[in-house]
Amino acid sequence: MNTIEVNNLTKKFGKFTAVDKVSFTVKQGEIFGFLGANGAGKSTTIRMLIGILEPTFGDALVGGFSIKNEPDLVKKNIGYMSQKFSLYNDLTVAENIRFFAGVYGLDGKKYEERKKWVLKVANLEHMENVITGSLPGGIKQRLALGTAVIHEPKIVFLDEPTSGVDPISRRNFWDLINELSEGGTTILVTTHYLDEAEFCNDIILINAGKLIAQGNAKALKSNYIKNPILEIESERVVDSLEILEKEKWVGETSIFGNYIHVILNDNKINEGNIIHLLTEENGIKVQRVEKIIPTLEDVFIHLIEKDSKKNVQ
Amino acid sequence: MFNRIFAIAKKETRQLKRDTRMLFIVFFFPVVLLAIFGYAINFDVHHIKIAVYDQDRSEYTRDFINGLISSEYFDLVTNIDDDKEIKKLLDEKIVQAVVVFPKDLSRKLLSKQEVKIQFLVDGVDGNSASVIQNYVNAATYSYSIELTKEYLAVNGKNMYVPIDLQPRFWFNPDLQSTRFLIPGLMGMILIITAVISISLSIVREKERGTIEQINVSPLSSIEFILGKTVPYIVISLINAGIVLLAGYILFGIVTKGNILLLLLGTFAFLFAALSLGVFISTISDSQQVAFQAANVTSLLPSLILSGFIFPIESMPVAIQVLTNITPAKFFIVILRAILLRGAGISAFWDQLVYLGIFGLIFIMLATLVDKKSKNK
Numbered sequence: 001m002n003t004i005e006v007n008n009l010t011k012k013f014g015k016f017t018a019v020d021k022v023s024f025t026v027k028q029g030e031i032f033g034f035l036g037a038n039g040a041g042k043s044t045t046i047r048m049l050i051g052i053l054e055p056t057f058g059d060a061l062v063g064g065f066s067i068k069n070e071p072d073l074v075k076k077n078i079g080y081m082s083q084k085f086s087l088y089n090d091l092t093v094a095e096n097i098r099f100f101a102g103v104y105g106l107d108g109k110k111y112e113e114r115k116k117w118v119l120k121v122a123n124l125e126h127m128e129n130v131i132t133g134s135l136p137g138g139i140k141q142r143l144a145l146g147t148a149v150i151h152e153p154k155i156v157f158l159d160e161p162t163s164g165v166d167p168i169s170r171r172n173f174w175d176l177i178n179e180l181s182e183g184g185t186t187i188l189v190t191t192h193y194l195d196e197a198e199f200c201n202d203i204i205l206i207n208a209g210k211l212i213a214q215g216n217a218k219a220l221k222s223n224y225i226k227n228p229i230l231e232i233e234s235e236r237v238v239d240s241l242e243i244l245e246k247e248k249w250v251g252e253t254s255i256f257g258n259y260i261h262v263i264l265n266d267n268k269i270n271e272g273n274i275i276h277l278l279t280e281e282n283g284i285k286v287q288r289v290e291k292i293i294p295t296l297e298d299v300f301i302h303l304i305e306k307d308s309k310k311n312v313q
Numbered sequence: 314m315f316n317r318i319f320a321i322a323k324k325e326t327r328q329l330k331r332d333t334r335m336l337f338i339v340f341f342f343p344v345v346l347l348a349i350f351g352y353a354i355n356f357d358v359h360h361i362k363i364a365v366y367d368q369d370r371s372e373y374t375r376d377f378i379n380g381l382i383s384s385e386y387f388d389l390v391t392n393i394d395d396d397k398e399i400k401k402l403l404d405e406k407i408v409q410a411v412v413v414f415p416k417d418l419s420r421k422l423l424s425k426q427e428v429k430i431q432f433l434v435d436g437v438d439g440n441s442a443s444v445i446q447n448y449v450n451a452a453t454y455s456y457s458i459e460l461t462k463e464y465l466a467v468n469g470k471n472m473y474v475p476i477d478l479q480p481r482f483w484f485n486p487d488l489q490s491t492r493f494l495i496p497g498l499m500g501m502i503l504i505i506t507a508v509i510s511i512s513l514s515i516v517r518e519k520e521r522g523t524i525e526q527i528n529v530s531p532l533s534s535i536e537f538i539l540g541k542t543v544p545y546i547v548i549s550l551i552n553a554g555i556v557l558l559a560g561y562i563l564f565g566i567v568t569k570g571n572i573l574l575l576l577l578g579t580f581a582f583l584f585a586a587l588s589l590g591v592f593i594s595t596i597s598d599s600q601q602v603a604f605q606a607a608n609v610t611s612l613l614p615s616l617i618l619s620g621f622i623f624p625i626e627s628m629p630v631a632i633q634v635l636t637n638i639t640p641a642k643f644f645i646v647i648l649r650a651i652l653l654r655g656a657g658i659s660a661f662w663d664q665l666v667y668l669g670i671f672g673l674i675f676i677m678l679a680t681l682v683d684k685k686s687k688n689k
């Protein structure tokens with residue numbers, strides 16, 4: 001069953017098109033990753049899907065309600081955590097929870113129960129009276145997620161919930177997302193950390209407002225890059241890269257720290273050719289060359305470059 | 314619905330308690346204004362201490378002096394009988410002015426000659442000196458007119474004054490009792506605190522991004538705004554109480570009219586002022602812009618155009634039309650009617666209607682701007 005169905009969703013700000021005919025579906029209970037660089041149009045799409053920004057064209061059904069015609073019903077059925085910190089920094093933890101519970105009409109036993117749950121997931125069980133602004137970033141984000149789902153919505157939108165958070169806290173945060181998902185909640189989450197995309201059941205990638213790839217991580221890796229990829233570890237990384245880029249059989253290249261990834265245009269080329277080129281012709285010592293399965297990063301760099309070239313033409 | 318409004322109001326109150334800047338604006342600001350204006354009104358022109366050097370000792374001089382000291386502006390400190398004392402009294406600031414009646418005053422008056430009364434004013438504080446001088450002039454002038462009238466009446470004629478001298482004073486244009494100014498002060502204090510506080514508190518949510526979370530919640534804009542205004546309405550009522558109390562302590566003003574009517578008028582005024590504040594919040598993106606806009610639309614008009622200090626009737630017609638941009642104008646009429654005259658609702662119901670219209674216009678404008686920004 002599809003919980004979210006997006007159909008040709010488009011948003012224009014004046015002449016500028018921020019979201020361009022985007023369509024996709026999200027199944028119930030899945031973690032749906034929404035990827036794209038800064039300014040790709042992720043937040044704009046989400047703000048339309050939660051009913052606070054009107055689309056220019058197109059529509060979407062969220063939990064069965066049209067975002068265009070029934071935005072108020074959409075709002076009733078979702079939880080949302082915005083990209084900016086969404087709690088009040090000048091209130092205490094308990095006051096923030098109390099406020100959002102009040103807004104969603106929770107009281108009595110239900111309120112006590114949910115409050116307990118939020119404090120537990122945020123790891124703030126004995127810190128109710130701490131001013132929220134003074135908490136560390138990772139804890140703040142967990143508290144924000146907890147309060148965003150205090151009314152137990154079936155669909156949750158998270159806009160870059162882990163940006164600016166340290167890796168361990170990010171890990172904890174994803175544990176929480178998984179927990180929600182196991183409970184049957186559908187989660188749509190934007191991020192630009194590609195390692196996080198690996199945790200998603202399904203992923204879409206948007207670039208300059210357009211959807212350019214879709215599928216789960218495994219499918220993306222095998223469907224979008226057919227040619228072999230080599231990972232090269234050598235001295236003088238930048239020089240090596242320049243030399244490689246001059247060759248006809250080299251497609252796209254990228255640097256990952258000390259490594260170079262090369263997508264080959266020619267199936268006949270192998271590790272030996274690389275060592276020959278770098279070491280024998282140019283005197284650069286090569287520690288290691290091996291064929292690898294592409295990472296999501298390879299896939300996205302490949303797709304975005306392809307898309308940009310298309311746009312130039 | 315009430316639960317949600319209550320949730321917002323409670324949250325707003327908690328934030329306010331921790332926000333020293335806002336507390337300063339809503340509580341300290343009124344006290345400062347009250348002190349400045351109270352001082353200017355009260356101590357500069359009230360109870361001017363005078364001494365009298367009456368060389369004539371006639372019925373006329375007694376009348377004149379009684380006229381002076383029966384007003385609240387002059388207090389007779391002492392009578393003297395030697396001009397050497399004048400310098401001492403002024404130098405030692407025992408009095409601020411000395412009135413000297415010449416020996417032949419009554420004789421001259423009776424023989425219809427011109428008479429000169431001498432006022433010696435302590436000129437060290439130029440500002441007070443000129444205020445005192447103006448008061449003295451006005452008092453002398455009115456006594457002079459009275460004498461003329463009396464004289465004419467004795468001769469069976471009515472008086473016609475071709476050119477009437479009307480001295481105007483900064484703080485008290487018509488030489489009315491200072492109590493006339495309290496309603497204006499109250500209007501000004503309430504509008505400034507209401508407009509600034511509500512617009513800042515809404516814009517802050519925009520600036521920090523918390524408004525997004527409110528927007529996706531089941532809260533309607535009306536609930537949100539009502540909830541937000543509750544604490545500021547309470548504060549405004551407290552401030553109104555403080556001004557009334559100050560009016561009582563400083564000027565002995567006791568509210569003549571019905572307290573419930575006073576409350577009704579104040580609510581109508583707060584509705585208009587808060588609508589203006591909400592409108593400002595929709596057109597401002599930062600607290601700084603909102604603060605400026607709130608200041609410009611509330612402080613200056615309520616000071617200059619509301620009839621607080623300058624009577625509206627004596628303004629040019631174009632300016633008179635312009636005075637409608639501040640709801641303080643209507644509120645002041647209501648307050649003067651209730652506080653000073655003890656009038657009933659029939660005296661000011663039209664002002665209540667104007668306040669209602671004013672508030673509705675700005676709420677509508679705010680809704681329009683808000684709708685537009687949703688599609689932007």
Ligand SMILES: Nc1ncnc2c1ncn2[C@@H]1O[C@H](COP(=O)(O)OP(=O)(O)OP(=O)(O)O)[C@@H](O)[C@H]1O
Pocket residue numbers: 013018036037038039040041042043044045083689
């Ligand atoms: N209200 C607006 N008016 C005009 N342009 C806007 C508006 N909101 C967003 N944009 C533009 O639309 C584009 C997409 O913005 P959006 O915030 O959706 O990107 P994003 O993918 O969320 O990026 P980020 O990772 O930085 O959050 C950007 O170029 C942005 O400048």
Ligand SMILES: [Mg+2]
Pocket residue numbers: 042043044083159160
């Ligand atoms: Mg964004």
